[in-house]
Amino acid sequence: MKHLTAGRLGAVLLAxxxxxxxxxxxxxxxxxxxxxxxAALDALLHPAESGALADIVxxxxxxxxxLAAGVGASLAVAGVIFQALLRNPLADPFILGVSGGAALGGxxxxxxxxxxGVGAGAAxxxxxxxxxxxxxLLYGMAAVRGxxxxxxxxxxGVVFNAFAxxxxxxxxxxxxxxxxxxxxxxxxxxxxxxRTDMGIVVGVFLVVGLGVALSLARGLNxxxxxxxxxxxxxxxVERQKKILLLATSLMVGAAVSVSGLVGFVGxxxxxxxxxxxxxxxxxxxxxxxxxxxxFLVLCDTLARSLLGGRELPVGAxxxxxxxPLFLVLLRRxxxxxxxx
Amino acid sequence: xxxxxRNVALRLGEQTVLRDVSLELAPGEVVGLLGRNGAGKxxxxxxxxxxxxxxxxxxxxxGRALSDFPRSLxxxxxxxxxxxxxxxxxxxxxxxxxxxxGPYQRWLGFESSHDIxxxxxxxxxxxxxxxxxxxxxxxxxxxxxxxLIARALAQxxxxxxxxxxxxxxxxxxxxxxxxxVRELVASGASALLVSHDLSLAARxxxxxxxxxxxxxxxxxxxxxxxxxxxxxxxxxxxxxxxEGPDGLPLVVPELGRKDSVERGA
Numbered sequence: 001m002k003h004l005t006a007g008r009l010g011a012v013l014l015a016x017x018x019x020x021x022x023x024x025x026x027x028x029x030x031x032x033x034x035x036x037x038x039a040a041l042d043a044l045l046h047p048a049e050s051g052a053l054a055d056i057v058x059x060x061x062x063x064x065x066x067l068a069a070g071v072g073a074s075l076a077v078a079g080v081i082f083q084a085l086l087r088n089p090l091a092d093p094f095i096l097g098v099s100g101g102a103a104l105g106g107x108x109x110x111x112x113x114x115x116x117g118v119g120a121g122a123a124x125x126x127x128x129x130x131x132x133x134x135x136x137l138l139y140g141m142a143a144v145r146g147x148x149x150x151x152x153x154x155x156x157g158v159v160f161n162a163f164a165x166x167x168x169x170x171x172x173x174x175x176x177x178x179x180x181x182x183x184x185x186x187x188x189x190x191x192x193x194x195r196t197d198m199g200i201v202v203g204v205f206l207v208v209g210l211g212v213a214l215s216l217a218r219g220l221n222x223x224x225x226x227x228x229x230x231x232x233x234x235x236x237v238e239r240q241k242k243i244l245l246l247a248t249s250l251m252v253g254a255a256v257s258v259s260g261l262v263g264f265v266g267x268x269x270x271x272x273x274x275x276x277x278x279x280x281x282x283x284x285x286x287x288x289x290x291x292x293x294x295f296l297v298l299c300d301t302l303a304r305s306l307l308g309g310r311e312l313p314v315g316a317x318x319x320x321x322x323x324p325l326f327l328v329l330l331r332r333x334x335x336x337x338x339x340x
Numbered sequence: 341x342x343x344x345x346r347n348v349a350l351r352l353g354e355q356t357v358l359r360d361v362s363l364e365l366a367p368g369e370v371v372g373l374l375g376r377n378g379a380g381k382x383x384x385x386x387x388x389x390x391x392x393x394x395x396x397x398x399x400x401x402x403g404r405a406l407s408d409f410p411r412s413l414x415x416x417x418x419x420x421x422x423x424x425x426x427x428x429x430x431x432x433x434x435x436x437x438x439x440x441x442g443p444y445q446r447w448l449g450f451e452s453s454h455d456i457x458x459x460x461x462x463x464x465x466x467x468x469x470x471x472x473x474x475x476x477x478x479x480x481x482x483x484x485x486x487x488l489i490a491r492a493l494a495q496x497x498x499x500x501x502x503x504x505x506x507x508x509x510x511x512x513x514x515x516x517x518x519x520x521v522r523e524l525v526a527s528g529a530s531a532l533l534v535s536h537d538l539s540l541a542a543r544x545x546x547x548x549x550x551x552x553x554x555x556x557x558x559x560x561x562x563x564x565x566x567x568x569x570x571x572x573x574x575x576x577x578x579x580x581x582x583e584g585p586d587g588l589p590l591v592v593p594e595l596g597r598k599d600s601v602e603r604g605a
Contacts, residue, residue: 001434001460001472003451087428218449222439224427228391232422233495234415234443279429282450 004280012283016290020069023294027065027301028057032309063196067258068300068314069293070202071191072265074209074255076292079266080284081213081248084220085241086150093252093266096157098134100164102256105130107168107183111175124198124257131253134160135246148241189262189315191300198258206289209251213285216240220281262315264322265296271329341403342367342530343418343499348387348397350380350554357383358554360397365499365530370521372545373534374565376575380554381534382423385501388532389420401499415443419497421505425484427476433487434472437462440494455494462493465520467513481508489517493524500524500531506540518544538591539584542566550574563589 028044029037033056040057047054078093086095093099106127109118118126141156172183185193213220219240222230231237255262269292270284277283299317306312343365350358358380365371373381386392387399390406399406401417409417425436440462441455451459463469466486476484485508492500500521506514514537521531521544535541541548542562550558550565557574558565566589568581577593584590 001456001463001469002432003434003438003456006450009450083428089428218442218445221431221435222442224429224431225425225436225439228386229420229422229425231391231411232389232415232418232420233439234412236411274429278435279431280435 004282009283009286012277012287013290016287016294020290020294020297023297023301024065024069027068027297028061030301030305031056031061032305063199064191064194064300064304065297067194067196067199067202068191068297070199070206071255071259071262072269072296073289073293074202074206074251075262075266076269076288076295077206077210077213077285078248078252078255079292080270080281080288081209081220081244082266083270084223084281085244085248086154087224087226088150088154089271090267092263093248093255094161094261094263096138096153096249097160097164098131098138098157098249098252099256099261100161101134101137102127102131102253103187103261104164104167105133106186106257106260107171110182110186111171111179121195124195127257128201128253131249131256135249135253138245138249139242147238148245153245185313186260188313189260189318190313191259191303192311192313194258198254202254202258205247205251205254209247210285210289212243212247213281216244217281217285220244220285221279224279260315262296262318264318264326265292268322268326268329269295271326275329341365342401343388343532344398344400344403345384345388345394346398346400348384348394348399350383350387350392351395352383356554358387358394361551361554361556362397363388363532363549363556365532367498367528367530368525369547370525370531370533370545372541372548372562373532373551374536374538374541374548374575375551375557379551381551382503384551385420385503385532385534389418389501390414391420412443415495417497418499418501419492419495421485421488421492421500421502423503423507424481425476425488430475430477432472433468433474433476433479434459434463436476436487437472437490437494440491443495458496459490459494462490465493466490467516482510482513485509486513486517489520493520498529500529502531502533504534504536506535506537514540538566538571539589542588542590543586566591 029040035053039053043050043053043057047058075093082091082093082095083089106123109123109126113119113122138153138156141152172180175183219235222233222235227237270288273284273287273291277287299321300314303312303314303317341364345361345363347360347362348358349360361384373384375381387394393407406414437459438451438455441451441458463472466489468483468486468490471483485505489505506517509517518540521533525531533541533545545562547560548562548565549556552574558570566581568579571577571579579594580592581589582592
């Protein structure tokens with residue numbers, strides 16, 4: 001009988017970590033300034049002796065890599081959790097409307113900021129405020145009589161996302177050309193304009209979200225059987241669902257505030273790993289964190305380097321790479337893994 | 341007493357599903373719960389497992405209210421076999437049966453060798469050890485039912501609540517399930533069995549409880565409850581009840597004779 005052992009978990013984590021390190025290394029030596037891999041490594045390891053090179057590596061590339069890794073890990077873990085929480089393999093981190101709230105908050109400041117005397121630099125903070133506001137709204141709407149119902153959550157999220165889109169369209173239509181292109185970049189997901197100090201916020205909420213997901217990973221397995229069965233197997237269902245919902249929403253909110261709506265990471269990474277590793281969340285959660293980070297680091301490296309000096313929005317890369325890959329997987333495995 | 345329901349009532353929205361139902365399960369006893377579709381059997385099972393709270397009355401396990409138990413402790417005492425198993429992700433049979441060990445595990449823990457042993461024994465007992473590495477969506481309805489029973493056995497419960505556990509099973513497996521229930525009960529557990537197979541229930545259960553419109557319509561030994569007049573009045577069909585070679589009642593339905601004259605048992 002196959003079952004999860006510490007050895008298997010260790011092997012999976014080690015392999016995932018290896019992939020992440022390789023992706024980080026590729027990202028480190030790739031860039032428009034034409035630094036050789038050897039020089040980049042040297043600057044990384046001995047910053048004091050490398051002068052201007054160390055500046056590029058330590059001030060530009062490393063923060064960008066860490067940001068991409070943090071956002072990728074957050075979105076992938078959030079995808080795993082929402083898929084389990086909603087018992088829906090098609091759920092992604094944006095499905096509950098937290099992203100819509102963040103987008104509305106951030107874009108409001110982008111467009112209206114000059115009128116109320118706030119610079120565009122405040123957009124990430126406003127986006128995070130929007131995410132928190134939406135999370136509270138979700139709670140208020142969905143937690144009827146102490147129970148968090150998946151259907152209520154989904155409906156609230158879908159409706160709120162539609163509402164937020166309408167608000168964004170309205171703001172975009174009154175915005176000038178410059179703001180309009182910023183909004184576009186934000187909606188498709190983009191790391192080039194990210195404030196690296198917001199990376200700390202992403203990191204903090206990633207650690208919290210990951211900690212919650214790891215400690216409740218067995219509960220995520222039980223939730224697949226349904227709320228009733230999970231309770232009958234000893235899980236404090238409502239309490240754990242509320243904790244998961246809160247931690248995940250904040251994690252998504254922080255990631256979206258920095259990068260905008262980077263699609264496909266939260267959908268495709270969990271699916272891919274479920275195909276390879278099976279659905280046990282004790283494996284799936286940590287592996288998603290590491291490989292979600294690796295996936296976005298790789299996509300962001302492509303976004304930075306494909307067009308030479310000009311950057312592509314990373315969200316376009318994740319969708320271009322992720323979309324076809326997802327369809328292939330879906331077709332190849334339609335007989336078992338995606339439908340129960 | 342192992343499990344006690346005292347004068348419980350349950351409302352769902354406008355509708356009263358159960359009213360003033362009392363039921364006691366003693367250790368070493370199987371009680372059969374009979375009734376038409378929608379009579380409130382599954383609701384009663386949900387109250388008995390602490391999944392729902394009653395609107396009136398008490399549910400006690402070993403003299404203590406179910407709501408006083410931490411969930412994980414309750415899941416060590418009471419196991420539920422639901423009607424069916426649906427998972428949105430392709431878990432393996434072994435993994436689902438191991439989830440029955442969940443109430444004994446710490447938050448982050450791996451399954452211990454004892455957990456694995458328990459799950460393996462449960463699979464073996466249900467005759468599905470060969471399915472251990474198969475994925476749930478690949479199974480037939482009957483196989484899923486056997487998995488659910490194996491999961492409940494892995495919980496090592498003192499009280500087993502079964503909701504039509506044999507509905508999709510062939511006769512060989514029905515008998516096997518009832519034998520397993522009898523074995524568990526012989527070692528001091530108690531069981532509540534929802535069933536539509538009256539003759540089989542008569543052979544597995546010490547007592548039968550007939551539920552109609554959320555009330556207890558009849559209760560007692562199989563021979564007292566399974567009488568033609570009761571069946572017609574409560575369950576709405578005509579049948580001849582004869583005594584089997586084992587001295588227990590056999591229900592023989594009469595097709596196309598809804599208004600037939602009552603025959604004595």
